[in-house]
Amino acid sequence: MYRLLIVDDEEMITDGLYETLAGCELDLDLCKAYSGREALNWLHQTRVDVVLSDIRMPGIDGMQLMSIIKRNWPHCRVIFLTGYSDFDSVYRAIQTPGVQYLLKSEGYPKVIQAVVQAVAELDASLRVNDLVQRAQESLKTLEVLARGEYFRHLLHGANPAPNLVADFRKLSISLDADRPVYVAQGDLSHVSSRASSYANRHESAMAAMLLAESLLNGQVRVLGTIDRFGDPVWFIQPPADRAEGSEAEEGASVLPYLVGQFELIQQACLKNLDLTVAVTLGNCPSEWIRLSSAYDKIRRQRQTRTGDGAQMVQTVSLQASGCAKERSPRDKSDALSVHLDAGRRDEFLLLFDELTESERDGGAPYLLELYYTISLVFLSYINKWELENQVPGVSALMRRDEFASWKEAFGFLRTVATTLFELRSSGESNRAAEAILKVRAYIEEHLDEDLSLVRLAGYIHFNPSYVSRLFKQECGVNLSEYIESARIDRAKELLKNDKLKVLEIGVQVGYEASQSFTRFFKKAMGVTPQEYREASFNHSRSMRDSRLNAHRGDEEDTLRE
Known part of the structure; x- marks a missing residue:
């Protein structure tokens, strides 16, 4: 799902564009801002794919906004919408790649057409099959293989040598050995085939790794590798002048940029490689000496994902001390342990049966x-996740003599495996339900505030598109529809109170402008708020009169008797 931001200092125009585009059934997450400064706040928080903006605005105008967008979000498309005949601004706008220009007098159809065109351009930019193929050819060199082996060496427990700078130079590693690095790990699965051979899985992991490198390079330095579990891992550094804590006021912070770009990478993997990719990302850069513990904590966090995890970008707090390293009992159990930890049921059972x-x-x-x-x-898995009371016969794991034959013994182990995967699946579903309950409670308590998808996603610490998909999956309705319904229900209840003005009620359900509240309410109910209030009062008065007449009739009947 792409994210579109509408920016105009005239509130009626912003709200009108928002309502028009919301009614077009475009697969877009819509956000709005009433100034260039407010638009910057959005750009600091999350990835924005299309910006529909006025050129002439007080403070930060459209041209300044475009300059910031192109520096921090190079894939973003910009559509300028203005009522001014400003030749210089128009000329500068149309000379910039990914920028369109429209006059406000051209009307909503032209705006919709421009948005559709921008989305088509974004789709086209993600079709990078040729780019992946060219990058894969470079993977065959000894230099790249040596780099991959070196980083696997660091990831799986080896402390960096004192001459890390010399190692980087000798291996042509483009990262800075003197600066910390962000770590991200991908968890991928085939859409068309749940089980795949090692070679196919490794090839897919490399393709996803290289595709991500291609889409991240330019704004950050990035180097990818495949860990010993067959998953892609990326090491990322912003340029020295964009390091966390020293960026300019208008510059987007690194973490929201990475979360946003990984969302695009997920879309590209799905379209070009038929892969769904979940990404777990450290929330801050890690020192090279702590790389192994940061990586272990990221891998551990994957086990507590919410829902099925597909297309999720999850951040992990690395400020706390890293978790203990996981060690397999024997080399031959490595693959089983990896599949169990990753939740790959089919691959685990296939390997178990073969073994x-x-x-x-x-x-x-x-x-x-x-x-x-x-x-x-x-x-090891049961103890790590404290499942001993949920797995029947767990004590028999260390009592082989309880079984009459090897067939019975291994059959028991297979049953335990099936139970563990079922517990994992139910845990993911329960966490999904709990997360959505938190979102729904937050909505009910904050109907008078901004309830954008970005804000709600930040509340439960997931990326916006994943929250949107998870909400629809759990509740059966779109998040935006649920919010509108909750606001309508609250407004209807408040309209029964004749002490509150319609304007005050609009504010309490998130609409500062009375015109916007009236349009919103009439679209949903077919009448204005005032008309609904009057009809409600008339109905209540009629009900009271009916009850009073009935009561009087009863009294008259009693007197006659």
Whole structure:
């Protein structure tokens, strides 16, 4: 889902454009700002894909805004909408790639057409098959392979050598060894096939890694690798003058930029590679000496994802000390442990069946070792997530002699595996329901405030497009529809109070301008707020009169008797 920001210092124009585009059934997350300064606040918080802006505004005008956008969000499209014949501004605008210009007098159809064109351009920019193919060719060089092995060495527990700068120079690593680095890890799966061979999975991981490098390069320095679990990992540094804490006032901070770009990368992977990619990203840069602990904490956070995690960009707080490193009991259990940790049920069971069936002739000592090796993988997982009371017969994991045959013993282990995956799935669903309950409660308590998708996503610490999809999945309605319904219900209740003015009620449900509240209410109810109030009062008066007449009739009947 792309995000469109409407900017104009005339409130009626901003609201009118918002309502018009909201009614066009375009797959857009709409935001609005009433000044260039307010627009900058949006650009600091989240990725914006299309900006529809006036040129002439007090304070920060449209041209200044365009300059900031092009520096911080190079993929963003800008559409200028103005009533002025400002030749210099128009000339500068049309000379800038990704910028369109419209007169306000051209009307809403032209605006809608321009927005559709901007979205089409964004779609086209994500079609990067050729770019991925060219980048894959460079992956064959020994230099790239050496870099990948070096970073895997650092990720999985090795402390950086004192001569880190010399290592970087020798391996042609473009990152700065003297500055900290952001770490992001991808978790990908095929849309068309849930299970895939190691070669296919590795190829997909490399393609996603290189595609992300292509879309991130330019604004930041980035280098990707594949970890020992087959997942892409990216190391990212902003330019020295954009390092966190030293950026200019108008510059977008690094973390929102990365979250926004990874959303675009997810869309590109889906369109070009038929892959869904979830991304877990450290919320601050990590020192090289702490790289392994930061990476472990990011991997651990993946286990507590909300919902199915597809297309999610999740940030992880790295300020606290890193988590303990995970170690597999034996090398041959590595792949099982990885699939279990990652929630890949089909891949786990396929490998489990191959392993247990192919080794049945290995002799009792080897089968005993295999049984306890797999049992230790399960016990490690059960202890880590405190599941001992939820897995039936867990004590039998270390009691092979309770089973009459190897077939029965390995059948028990397979049942335990199935139980663990079911517990993981139900946990994800429960966390999804809890997250959406928090969003709904927040909406009910803040109907008079900004309830943009960006703000709600920030409240539960996920990216906006994932929250939108998760809300629809859990509630069956779009988030925007739910908010509108909640505001209508609150407004109807408040309109029954004749002590409140319509303007005051509009403010209490999030509409500062009475005209906007009236348009919103009439569109939903077919009558203005005042007409609804009068009809409600008339209905209440009629009901009171009916009850009073009925009461008088009862009294008269009693007297006659």
